[in-house]
Amino acid sequence: MAGGKAKKEKTKAQQHMPYQGGISFHKSKGQHILKNPLLVDSIVQKSGVKPTDVVLEIGPGTGNLTKKLLEAAKKVIAVEIDPRMVLELQRRFQGTPHSNRLTVIQCDVLRTELPYFDICVANIPYQISSPLTFKLLNHQPVFRAAIIMFQREFAMRLVAQPGDKLYCRLTVNTQLHARIFHLLKVGRNNFRPPPKVDSSVVRIEPRKPRIEVKQKEWDGFLRICFNRKNKTLGSIFRQKSVISLLEKNYRTVRALELGQEDSLKQADTKVDFASFGDEEGMEMDDDGGEDDEMEVEDGEADEVQSEFKDKVLGVLKEGDFEEKRSSKLTLQEFLYLLSLFNKAGIHFS
Numbered sequence: 001m002a003g004g005k006a007k008k009e010k011t012k013a014q015q016h017m018p019y020q021g022g023i024s025f026h027k028s029k030g031q032h033i034l035k036n037p038l039l040v041d042s043i044v045q046k047s048g049v050k051p052t053d054v055v056l057e058i059g060p061g062t063g064n065l066t067k068k069l070l071e072a073a074k075k076v077i078a079v080e081i082d083p084r085m086v087l088e089l090q091r092r093f094q095g096t097p098h099s100n101r102l103t104v105i106q107c108d109v110l111r112t113e114l115p116y117f118d119i120c121v122a123n124i125p126y127q128i129s130s131p132l133t134f135k136l137l138n139h140q141p142v143f144r145a146a147i148i149m150f151q152r153e154f155a156m157r158l159v160a161q162p163g164d165k166l167y168c169r170l171t172v173n174t175q176l177h178a179r180i181f182h183l184l185k186v187g188r189n190n191f192r193p194p195p196k197v198d199s200s201v202v203r204i205e206p207r208k209p210r211i212e213v214k215q216k217e218w219d220g221f222l223r224i225c226f227n228r229k230n231k232t233l234g235s236i237f238r239q240k241s242v243i244s245l246l247e248k249n250y251r252t253v254r255a256l257e258l259g260q261e262d263s264l265k266q267a268d269t270k271v272d273f274a275s276f277g278d279e280e281g282m283e284m285d286d287d288g289g290e291d292d293e294m295e296v297e298d299g300e301a302d303e304v305q306s307e308f309k310d311k312v313l314g315v316l317k318e319g320d321f322e323e324k325r326s327s328k329l330t331l332q333e334f335l336y337l338l339s340l341f342n343k344a345g346i347h348f349s
Contacts, residue, residue, distance in 0.1 A: 056117035155200035220348035
């Protein structure tokens with residue numbers, strides 16, 4: 001019993017690493033504070049902060065990066081969820097020449113309406129990487145750039161190119177909205193406490209003007225395309241589940257266009273494109289499995305579905321996409337293919 005208790009206490013101690021001033025960092029909450037001053041300087045320099053900029057800093061911690069940002073920017077708005085860190089920031093900068101240019105907001109950044117800013121700089125818990133990225137990309141008015149520390153694998157998914165192993169739905173979704181650049185690889189020993197993985201700093205520049213697409217339809221389209229990203233699109237769009245889903249959605253859209261709402265009330269019109277693909281960027285990418293067994297055979301499909309299958313495959317042939325694979329398509333090719341489907345009356349939401 002005594003040995004078990006000691007082991008438990010040791011585990012707790014490892015979760016709360018001591019820091020100057022009595023503050024401890026919680027590994028379980030993703031708190032890893034930058035301790036390398038050269039790295040802090042490099043991030044500020046690569047951020048391109050101007051003396052006229054309002055900077056949004058997400059996850060300021062104890063203020064190591066905040067101090068350098070205050071020296072370079074007009075104003076810094078620091079968003080921090082941990083009340084202990086908020087008190088440390090206020091204590092650290094109170095009475096300094098920078099105090100009147102620092103605003104500290106204690107909140108959950110994912111649940112808060114963000115203020116106006118020109119540049120965002122963030123060192124965040126890696127578990128909120130995806131939701132925070134898309135929250136920023138949907139922010140209005142459009143900011144100039146975001147410089148964010150991510151887990152290295154997540155960062156490399158963001159900057160991947162067609163044909164890269166890590167090229168995925170996350171890649172295409174983010175690159176639709178922004179240009180993304182890899183700035184720095186950051187080893188785990190640059191943090192206190194050190195995380196279990198290496199990190200990277202990326203620069204995200206929202207596209208101006210935005211590429212106009214219906215986001216819900218775009219997401220449904222990519223979920224299907226990346227369900228098996230290394231299979232040919234012809235193979236993917238022959239699957240029973242895909243043809244059935246698209247045909248059901250096609251009938252629903254057509255009925256709405258023809259004003260046949262009453263007939264829709266009598267039928268099951270719920271179409272769930274979210275069933276394709278799991279977490280963003282975590283799609284199945286092997287060429288094995290039982291997909292080929294799930295293709296629609298004309299002999300077993302009814303006449304209506306067989307005709308619709310021909311319609312879908314006709315779109316792929318028209319654009320010369322039947323033998324192409326999602327893992328090698330560019331953003332422009334995805335946009336073009338979606339436009340061909342829409343032109344044929346086939347939608348994904």
